[in-house]
Amino acid sequence: MGFFSMTNPSRPFPRVLGDFTALTGVFLACALSISASLAAEDGHSSSANPPKIEAIAARLEQRNDSARLLFEISGPVRAENFAVSAPDRIIIELPEVAFRIDPAVGRPNALARGAANGEIIVKSYRFGQFAPGRSRVVIDLARPAKVVRAESVNRPEGVRLEIDLAPVDAAKFAEMAAEHARSAAPDQTERTAVAAPEPDRSSSSSSPLIVIDPGHGGVDDGAASKHGELEKKIVLEFALALKAKIEAQGRFRVLLTRADDVFIALDDRVRFARQRGAALFISIHADTLGEASVQGATIYTVATKASDAESARIAEKENFADQAAGLEQKAAIEEIGDILFDLTRRETRALGRDFASKLIAKWRDAGSLNKNPSRSAGFVVLKAHDVPSVLLELGYLSSAKDLANLTSPLWRDHAAQSTAEAVEAYFEARSRDAHVETHPADPAPRSQ
Secondary structure, X not given: OOOXXXXXXXXXXXXXXXXXXXXXXXXXXXXXXXXXXXXXXXXXXXXOOOOOEEEEEEEEEEEOOEEEEEEEEOOOOOOEEEEEOOOOEEEEEEEOEEEOOOHHHHOHHHHXXXXXXXXXXXXXXXXXXXXXXXXXXEEEEOOOEEEEEEEEEEEOOEEEEEEEEEEOOHHHHHHHHHHHHHXXXXXXXXXXXXXXXXXXXXXXXXXXXXXXXXXXXXXXXXXXXXXXXXXXXXXXXXXXXXXXXXXXXXXXXXXXXXOOOOOOOHHHXXXXXXXXXXXXXXXXXXEOOOOOOOXXXXXXXXXXXXXXXXXXXXXXXXXXXXXXXXXXXXXXXXXXXXXXXXXXXXXXXXXXHHHHHHHHHHHHHHOOEEEEEEEEEOOHHHOOOOOOEEEEEEEEOOOHHHHHHHXXXXXXXXXXXXXXXXXXXXXXXXXXXHHHHHOOOOXXXXXX
């Protein structure tokens, strides 16, 4: 019985009050639910509800003529698969799964022990969230192969996702990949149909909008240190710190392309900024090299031709993010525009270089720059013709000094503050320039 139990039928007030209390609880629960929905950040993020399925272990077994990839999971899942070429990969599509597994387990160096005979099928594999409500396993193939079976199996010790692969000839694999490409074509057309989106004018604020883009995410880990630190986590932590620093200035609005560990396609990151009328786009990354002596931050702007070989390498690596997550490789489409388009793009790139120079000045004061900090290359995420954009490489995970900085909350706070100051300096300069253009100096008086 509840607190307000019926002790006297002639006194209905307790029953009414009890019903009212119950209804109040229902309304309160609904209000909390609505409030939580409204509080969600405007950006690409995963579902607010935690995934129901967890993966806690993975291992690969392979021989000359077969390979089996096993995931220990907390419940059954439906698995679909398809082939993708250039490079050859098998994609396993899953509902949202929380992978509580060290990503290093699927990297080539971790699998090298089983590759002595050179006849392996799986070169490497990775896993993670691909989109809200969806996860993905991407299997890099050492030679063409097909999925023989991909299903979850109930066993006495728990549920296991079993993925069996067998080799096929190159022609068969090409046919499988082409079939998937044809079936996926309508979706790709729909995604790329918005060539010139209108800016989002829904906000009544006239404050400039800054879009911060933490690179990689979800199934795409990005670079990794030899100790296991991941680029996708480091850059997200920095992006969140930078967002807080910029917002504290009280002059700008800030959005993130992703607010958690989810994959976002490169074109979608650019589209996110353009559709919202961003005044500045800052993509955050980190890198790794075979030379541990190379260190420091580098600021990149977009260019048709890379400023140097190292910049070309990094751009190629970053532009491969979509393929790393299992997306089809799309042929580059040349933007063809009129004179106004070309003028807008030229002005936008000049503004991007202007912000880069201010960012370098602030980071030079912080003492964390690469010896050649100003570079350019053809990064996909910097190609919006109407949004000034830069790519900030925070440092190298292969450098002990940089890695110590990148994982230090104190350094992160200081570096984010320097970046926020560069944002403020950039817009102050633009405001002064606009004032001069609007109110030109009066001409000197003529002599009588």
